Amino acid sequence: MEDYILQMKNITKTFPGVKALDNVTFNVKRGEIHALVGENGAGKSTLMKVLSGIHASSSYSGDIVLNGEVQRFNSIKDSERQGIAIIYQELALCKNLSIAESIFLGSEVKGKFGLIDWPETYHRTSEHLKRVHLDLNPETKIINLGVGQLQLLEICKALSKNASLLILDEPTAALTDDESERLLDLLRELRSNGVSCIYISHKLDEVFSIADTITVLRDGQTIITKPAAEITKNQLISYMVGRELSQMFPHVDHTPGDVVFEMRNWSVNHPQIKEKEVLHNININVRKGEIVGIAGLMGAGRTELMMSLMGAYGSNVRGEVYYNNEKIKIQSSADAIKHGICYVSEDRKRYGLVLMQDIKFNVSLPVLERLSRLGLIDDNELIKEVDGYVRDLRVKTPSIEQITHNLSGGNMQKVVLAKWLMTNPSIMILDEPTRGIDVGAKVEIYNIVNKLVQEGMSVIMISSELPEVLGMSDRIYIMHEGSITGEVDRSEATQELIMEYCTGIRTMNR
Numbered sequence: 001m002e003d004y005i006l007q008m009k010n011i012t013k014t015f016p017g018v019k020a021l022d023n024v025t026f027n028v029k030r031g032e033i034h035a036l037v038g039e040n041g042a043g044k045s046t047l048m049k050v051l052s053g054i055h056a057s058s059s060y061s062g063d064i065v066l067n068g069e070v071q072r073f074n075s076i077k078d079s080e081r082q083g084i085a086i087i088y089q090e091l092a093l094c095k096n097l098s099i100a101e102s103i104f105l106g107s108e109v110k111g112k113f114g115l116i117d118w119p120e121t122y123h124r125t126s127e128h129l130k131r132v133h134l135d136l137n138p139e140t141k142i143i144n145l146g147v148g149q150l151q152l153l154e155i156c157k158a159l160s161k162n163a164s165l166l167i168l169d170e171p172t173a174a175l176t177d178d179e180s181e182r183l184l185d186l187l188r189e190l191r192s193n194g195v196s197c198i199y200i201s202h203k204l205d206e207v208f209s210i211a212d213t214i215t216v217l218r219d220g221q222t223i224i225t226k227p228a229a230e231i232t233k234n235q236l237i238s239y240m241v242g243r244e245l246s247q248m249f250p251h252v253d254h255t256p257g258d259v260v261f262e263m264r265n266w267s268v269n270h271p272q273i274k275e276k277e278v279l280h281n282i283n284i285n286v287r288k289g290e291i292v293g294i295a296g297l298m299g300a301g302r303t304e305l306m307m308s309l310m311g312a313y314g315s316n317v318r319g320e321v322y323y324n325n326e327k328i329k330i331q332s333s334a335d336a337i338k339h340g341i342c343y344v345s346e347d348r349k350r351y352g353l354v355l356m357q358d359i360k361f362n363v364s365l366p367v368l369e370r371l372s373r374l375g376l377i378d379d380n381e382l383i384k385e386v387d388g389y390v391r392d393l394r395v396k397t398p399s400i401e402q403i404t405h406n407l408s409g410g411n412m413q414k415v416v417l418a419k420w421l422m423t424n425p426s427i428m429i430l431d432e433p434t435r436g437i438d439v440g441a442k443v444e445i446y447n448i449v450n451k452l453v454q455e456g457m458s459v460i461m462i463s464s465e466l467p468e469v470l471g472m473s474d475r476i477y478i479m480h481e482g483s484i485t486g487e488v489d490r491s492e493a494t495q496e497l498i499m500e501y502c503t504g505i506r507t508m509n510r
Contacts, residue, residue: 028196302431413433
């Protein structure tokens with residue numbers, strides 16, 4: 001008989017008008033890493049909210065069996081008391097507290113007269129930090145830690161509560177490759193010590209490197225559960241999207257025209273550390289109807305380059321910008337938009353959308369002046385235009401009055417694209433356009449981009465995923481430490497060559 005730490009049996013959860021979970025069965029063995037995968041909107045988050053007690057037991061049907069006993073969780077505290085800890089992609093540590101204060105927040109170590117025993121608190125914190133291989137002072141403030149350290153600290157906090165089942169939701173989304181590998185190594189170590197883990201990720205290579213078992217959810221139903229060793233990546237994608245994906249990156253032969261955009265001798269200093277130059281003498285160009293990729297490791301300066309172009313980053317900005325062979329001056333994002341340049345941020349939730357407003361509000365935001373007559377918004381024209389873009393981009397929504405926060409990641413990204421398409425741009429900058437998006441939605445985004453380019457738009461695409469850069473770009477610039485180290489045509493590009501330029505092993509001069 002299988003030794004299960006967790007069995008979720010026939011879990012059904014309904015929201016008004018939507019059955020989010022339909023008789024889902026999900027079992028986790030003791031001491032295993034179990035990957036839970038599926039497209040955005042498949043039901044993964046809802047299932048984990050049921051498990052962690054965010055959705056109270058009275059709001060769903062079915063049973064949660066933990067260590068052989070049926071549980072009724074009505075809050076996160078209930079599930080934590082039973083050894084379940086959930087760690088979200090958006091980390092929830094208080095920036096102004098110390099590490100020790102954060103780890104024991106809500107479960108303080110008490111001494112005499114009910115006062116906090118700080119020496120014992122620091123001692124226990126040090127012991128917990130050792131478990132996750134963090135060499136840090138317990139008194140260090142959270143605000144002074146990097147994202148990779150914070151992710152490990154969240155696990156540390158969970159282990160301090162004697163968690164035997166960890167739930168990690170996209171834990172490496174904001175980590176470097178080295179930080180990601182450190183995290184995966186820690187999870188392997190915890191597995192060997194009997195800790196079970198539910199691992200949610202869109203990074204399929206990562207899933208196959210870490211998971212013992214994989215469960216696929218689609219449309220709120222359990223599609224399949226299999227040992228990771230018995231399934232291929234192509235099969236997994238097929239289970240996730242319900243169809244074969246013969247090609248992850250739809251190949252389209254573009255026919256680029258003349259150069260329409262150039263940055264010449266572009267140098268930028270740090271916005272706070274004025275004497276530090278972060279971008280050094282950048283020269284790039286883009287042709288009409290072309291996708292230009294910008295590759296580089298984290299910290300290479302890719303986002304800083306495009307943000308500085310938009311007037312949103314840096315100090316002492318030097319260099320020239322040419323649009324259709326005419327020198328233009330951009331001092332703000334509004335200037336860039338007037339010249340037909342738009343920027344789709346890598347952080348769509350923070351910089352791309354007003355999450356608690358509806359689709360109509362978000363899409364029309366940049367063009368309200370154009371849609372106004374004598375200071376009054378022409379609602380009929382606004383609805384007509386927004387509805388047209390939402391329909392063309394196939395945003396899955398009951399109406400354009402749907403609150404944006406309720407959309408999946410892929411549909412949020414389509415709303416951001418619709419917003420900028422409303423400005424009729426000729427150059428679109430896409431910064432990590434498919435980060436946190438499931439494989440099916442990625443293909444839809446790629447098809448949208450290819451269609452725009454075929455219609456004559458020029459696209460600059462920043463991506464940390466080399467297969468994406470190689471699969472979508474006609475030409476690729478590579479950055480390393482604030483400089484362009486290489487320029488490669490699609491026909492010549494390989495992952496190995498790109499990485500040589502990314503790491504500075506190879507440059508255009510040698």
